[in-house]
Amino acid sequence: MTIRLVLSDVDGTLLTSDKRLTESAVRAVADLEAAGIAFAITSSRPPRGLAALVEPLRVRLPLGAFNGGMIVTPELAVEFEAAIEDRHVGPIVDDLLAGGLSVWVYQGARDWFVLDPDGPHVEREVHAVGYAPLVLDSFADLRGGVIKVVGVSDDPDTMARAEAAVRARAAESVSATRSQSYYLDVTDSRAHKGAVVRYLSARTAPPGPTRTGGGWPALDQRKLNVSARRAAPGPAGSTGRRRRRTESGFDLRP
Numbered sequence: 001m002t003i004r005l006v007l008s009d010v011d012g013t014l015l016t017s018d019k020r021l022t023e024s025a026v027r028a029v030a031d032l033e034a035a036g037i038a039f040a041i042t043s044s045r046p047p048r049g050l051a052a053l054v055e056p057l058r059v060r061l062p063l064g065a066f067n068g069g070m071i072v073t074p075e076l077a078v079e080f081e082a083a084i085e086d087r088h089v090g091p092i093v094d095d096l097l098a099g100g101l102s103v104w105v106y107q108g109a110r111d112w113f114v115l116d117p118d119g120p121h122v123e124r125e126v127h128a129v130g131y132a133p134l135v136l137d138s139f140a141d142l143r144g145g146v147i148k149v150v151g152v153s154d155d156p157d158t159m160a161r162a163e164a165a166v167r168a169r170a171a172e173s174v175s176a177t178r179s180q181s182y183y184l185d186v187t188d189s190r191a192h193k194g195a196v197v198r199y200l201s202a203r204t205a206p207p208g209p210t211r212t213g214g215g216w217p218a219l220d221q222r223k224l225n226v227s228a229r230r231a232a233p234g235p236a237g238s239t240g241r242r243r244r245r246t247e248s249g250f251d252l253r254p
Contacts, residue, residue, distance in 0.1 A: 049129030069191030101151035
């Protein structure tokens with residue numbers, strides 16, 4: 001099997017637990033390029049939260065932001081977006097607020113809105129994505145191009161109830177998943193990392209017949225977790241080198 005594309009998640013895979021991109025990670029990605037293997041990234045982060053990785057990693061392929069809810073060029077020009085239907089935005093926000101969660105709303109490629117700038121995990125997110133949110137008095141008029149709504153709470157029961165409520169309201173139209181134990185990410189149902197794989201596979205496919213998922217057969221595209229597994233080939237005649245994330249970051253080791 002020839003591997004032509006490695007798609008990596010960011011937090012918990014490419015970066016260390018304290019959100020650092022290490023020299024070993026940079027070298028690992030350079031090794032992929034030297035071997036003729038394309039490298040791309042996808043994440044629940046917004047596009048601006050991925051921008052700082054483009055130059056050190058020499059990323060040339062589009063970035064899969066919002067878990068596939070938006071695909072942008074390395075210069076952050078939008079190539080694809082899957083916005084939540086306007087009719088669902090208000091009720092979802094209301095359900096989350098009523099359930100006792102802090103709520104964040106991401107609109108378009110650049111805007112992040114909150115009601116409380118001192119709310120739970122806002123400072124953590126600012127550190128991760130590299131910019132601060134815009135503060136609103138209300139989300140009532142925020143419609144059009146909403147890509148992700150996030151409910152935030154450190155209480156597991158509160159999170160479980162909120163997740164169930166969102167799914168009960170709009171299960172056919174939206175996806176509600178926890179990117180962290182304290183983040184409930186609500187996106188359009190078209191937003192998932194399998195869609196990023198299909199999109200990038202088409203960009204990197206050689207002429208002639210190909211298979212979805214970078215050449216990997218029989219993939220469940222909605223449940224795909226490329227970043228957690230797969231081996232990249234080593235030099236000719238070698239047994240290959242396996243990708244893994246350690247506290248030194250994304251790495252390739254014998």
